[in-house]
Amino acid sequence: MEAQIDEILRKNQLSVTGSRKRILELFLMSNGALAHGDIEKKTGEKFDRVTVYRTLQTFLEKGIIHTIPTSDNSVLYALCKDNCSEGHHHDDHVHFICQKCAKTICLADVHIPQVKLPGGFLPHDYQMVVTGLCAACR
């Protein structure tokens, strides 16, 4: 794990620092998505709030994590499974949010189906979020 973390950071030309290692570790451990608040809680007093914001921002720009839209004024982040690169994400998979345990899971194998849009619209990015009950909660 330690080695994996280092590799990810190096591969993205990021210096290996305590906060980056820890936050990346959190993502690798939880197979789901994390909100900014989750990370703050789990890192405790270890890092400044601002550092968490900036680290997430950096990871996002480098394509290490991607965002998942939600309807509740929060943004979720999850590790990019595919080979995303700086500025070019392609996580065209469906996300599932459990209404009971609130876990968000990347369904990496479930691709987002294409839809036909009315004339004039030029689509660029598709997002699909399914809410319901996860296997553990149903």
Place this chain on the structure above:
Amino acid sequence: MEAQIDEILRKNQLSVTGSRKRILELFLMSNGALAHGDIEKKTGEKFDRVTVYRTLQTFLEKGIIHTIPTSDNSVLYALCKDNCSEGHHHDDHVHFICQKCAKTICLADVHIPQVKLPGGFLPHDYQMVVTGLCAACR
């Protein structure tokens, strides 16, 4: 319009007040979605911020409006096109967010395609958001 507004409020057993009329009018006028901030700006100093929060909350509960998830810590609201009722929304249409003009459009005619989820997941609600360029901006 005035009549339409009154009817919507009455139908939902809501008393007809200034702020509710005004906010509903904003939704009827803009064919797109509105964020809380948009409404605050457009109503100017007319209503208290808290009233806007509470009005949106009420409309949401009554099924007059629905939310649209976004990836930027904002929630968008739009009029329910179908007959949504208290607690039971069924706006299974795709939403389009223009990256240039930032307008969000309900594609009421574009239904969200069904996807097959891995075993165990019990889906309840599907959301699909497409970003790109709208007809006016491309």
Place this chain on the structure above:
DNA sequence: ATTTCGCATGCAACTTTGTTGCAAAAAGAT
């Protein structure tokens, strides 16, 4: 039309969340 009652609103105070500038500290390079 007037009164009554409950719901809606405004205000104040507060909490939470996110941003920015800058100096100190830590990484990486030499």
Place this chain on the structure above:
DNA sequence: ATCTTTTTGCAACAAAGTTGCATGCGAAAT
């Protein structure tokens, strides 16, 4: 070990959202 660049923490701030409570207004009853 020293230098240079990047990252971090802190402080101060701005924006966004919440809550309790007194007042005002809408809708119904008289």
